[in-house]
């Protein structure tokens with residue numbers, strides 16, 4: 464385009480813009496206000512309604528919320544979430560809202576009544592902001608521990624999320640992929656169902672597991688090991704599944720797994736307020752009950768909490784539910800588990816929210832750490848019920864990855880300050896979440912699942928280190944054999960040469 468042509472086109476664009484300005488109406492109609500859909504508050508039971516009124520606005524939750532620690536917007540702390548929800552609920556329910564919605568009362572009277580009673584119709588923007596704040600929470604339960612009014616906050620947030628989803632406002636856009644994946648593939652990681660057992664075939668081939676997991680349908684074992692989606696699909700977290708299998712095999716436990724029939728526990732749906740969780744819970748309950756098992760164990764704190772605490776609200780379980788560390792701590796007490804090989808290391812321990820605060824499982828992991836010779840625990844200042852959340856749960860990682868990364872970094876800093884070389888937890892979700900913090904902060908601390916230390920002390924070696932060493936030895940042998948072959952091939956023609964007279 465020549466300069467003249469360019470100038471011509473600029474003039475044309477300016478003319479079109481001016482034309483538009485000239486033809487635009489002088490007093491445009493205000494954009495129609497988007498109607499706010501009804502939040503079905505009538506679905507809340509009396510306990511929740513009382514809890515909403517019980518908040519004394521003391522603000523204790525503000526000092527403890529790990530999300531607020533990284534995003535200091537007061538609107539996301541429990542106190543404000545409760546206030547904003549109540550304002551929304553009151554504006555949509557009760558006598559005043561009935562007056563405001565009634566066709567029998569004229570607009571000027573409504574205006575007067577509204578002004579006298581301080582009535583304000585909620586706007587779509589206000590609802591959107593409340594929804595955003597409600598989901599900016601990892602459901603870690605820290606506010607519940609410190610709340611002097613004893614508000615059962617985690618269950619309250621989950622119920623409010625369910626109301627929000629029912630009204631068509633939740634979950635947040637980035638969280639919808641998790642839901643879709645659970646509905647399509649029975650796992651939140653968008654992986655095909657057939658891939659659920661792939662890790663075990665690979666692990667056997669790589670000599671990482673003593674035996675491939677036994678299928679409970681065939682063994683009729685009394686203990687069902689529920690892996691959960693994260694340990695089954697995430698290549699970085701497969702060590703949890705591998706070590707758990709090695710522990711159970713070494714202890715000769717009468718266990719079994721569901722294999723390809725294992726499905727997501729549904730935790731992710733429940734935490735995000737999706738009503739589909741009920742269907743998934745019921746299907747799993749029916750499947751578990753049909754197995755005739757006595758105990759279900761899981762090395763995932765999220766699955767454990769969900770099956771142990773949330774499933775019974777939907778249906779009866781004919782078996783007990785334990786986290787693997789609790790099951791092993793019990794064997795330790797009865798003398799069926801003893802550790803003989805030392806694991807000489809200084810570690811610090813991160814209590815997973817779903818094992819610790821949610822179910823009180825603080826002692827079992829510490830009992831095991833204490834029993835492993837050589838393992839030295841250096842506690843972080845925030846431990847047990849005050850353990851600082853890594854941010855991986857409650858849909859926060861999917862909805863607010865940046866906040867989760869900062870929360871994990873904060874926890875990593877605390878772990879580093881103890882001087883320990885390893886950060887240990889017992890949850891694949893925490894493992895994943897804290898790894899983010901290690902990656903972002905470039906920390907040299909090593910993330911481990913407690914199952915790794917248990918397996919190492921039982922076997923006398925770390926299966927991953929051994930497999931790595933074996934692979935290196937094999938590679939060296941192969942290279943040596945190749946070098947030998949090459950030097951022999953070189954020598955051969957020389958030997959065949961006629962001696963020079």
Ligand code: SF4
Pocket residue numbers: 527528529530531539540541599600601602603604605606607616617
């Ligand atoms: S559950 Fe945790 S993240 Fe959510 S509001 Fe309470 S303290 Fe904050």
Ligand code: SF4
Pocket residue numbers: 517518519520521522523524525541542606609610611612613614
């Ligand atoms: S700690 Fe409990 S009572 Fe106090 S402001 Fe927070 S939610 Fe309300």
